[in-house]
Amino acid sequence: MLSKSQINLLKSLQHKKFRSGQSFFLVEGHKSIAEFINSAYQIETVYHTSAFEPKVLNLSQKINLCEISVTELEKISSLKTPQDVIAQVKLPQWPALDHSQLAGKFSIVLDGIQDPGNMGTIIRIADWFGIHYIVCSTDTVDVYNPKVIQASMGSLARLKVYYTDLTDFLAEIKLPAFGALLDGDNIYNTDFGREGLIIMGNEGNGLRPEVQKLVTQAVTIPRIGKAESLNVAIATALLCSEITRKFGQ
């Protein structure tokens, strides 16, 4: 059984301020928890109800398990209908991003993405296309937000996500910077080369003018029909797919 203060602490991790303060975040769902356990992340405790079967997590290492009641789990969970388990995971302390890590590959750069569902979907897309790094403006939604983790379906465990001053970052880095804009080159005819940044903007406003200035090549997904826009996660996927296709040639 958990004390009231333990429940309050765990519950507070739904908010960024408390995640930073406590240095923990929560992961829900069997698949996601299993992915975090088998990653570089450190699991503090896995809270579970009596209905939970540890074998679903396919554990290859010893972890700290703690049985709690269904009511306690419901209090901690951010889901309307929680599963039978929640993992408390240590916030990682990655060393600062070394720009040379991004050489010879493609990475994603996000300028002010706000919707946690979009952020999680972009992480899942990155993981599908073998992209390991995402660099975000400081006003982008926090990657340890419970809704981001849920939408990323465990893929977050395999990626490194950094938050930084984007204009400084883009001004300093020596890589092609492909920005998704309305009047850029047709992505189907663009030579993306072998390395670079795929820069995606905010859902409503796109890339900020100061970020646009640092784009080295504007690219556009051609529109055949009449929809006013594409969702940012969809646009990210289309760019990643086109780069992958050309990389394979």
Place this chain on the structure above:
Amino acid sequence: MLSKSQINLLKSLQHKKFRSGQSFFLVEGHKSIAEFINSAYQIETVYHTSAFEPKVLNLSQKINLCEISVTELEKISSLKTPQDVIAQVKLPQWPALDHSQLAGKFSIVLDGIQDPGNMGTIIRIADWFGIHYIVCSTDTVDVYNPKVIQASMGSLARLKVYYTDLTDFLAEIKLPAFGALLDGDNIYNTDFGREGLIIMGNEGNGLRPEVQKLVTQAVTIPRIGKAESLNVAIATALLCSEITRKFGQ
């Protein structure tokens, strides 16, 4: 002011049973309402609060406006924070789908899509890529579900969506049937030709075996990384993009 029974009728349109019974559905959001007004759909009434400015809908025709209170609007709306206007629209009575309408173009076929957000996003994607027809299995989420309409961002007004027995439909139609499956041909190397069906399966289970049997060419989005799967709307977008790219060559 609306009577209690009027409010109950409008509120009931959030449920499929009552939409079918009453032959109406609701559209929210300025952009979506404007798209439906400028389409083949018939607008019954546009309910609005005193804060509403008709010019945002860019009306070129006479429509039936009805002012209601904020409280009334909140009762009718399916949104947590409704805008100042809701349109009551007549359910369309399309003539039955004539297979010859699908010749010479690409259309999307959905086998049991359940999530309204995915359905709405697929409609928006279809509209972006100039696809006009979507054919769904009868157990696919209803296209006039408020969450589908919200996610489709007005694109639904430009598409025709049919519900039918998919196995009968696929058995009879004389078009290439490209099914998104795990062990199909690489989409980047597939010759999609100039016409066909893009068949996408349920979020958890994919295409049903009886639908798989009617696929004439299985196609697969190559995975470079480790994500277990891609969201069905993302996969639909990647297929549409690849077909569009080749069509333009």
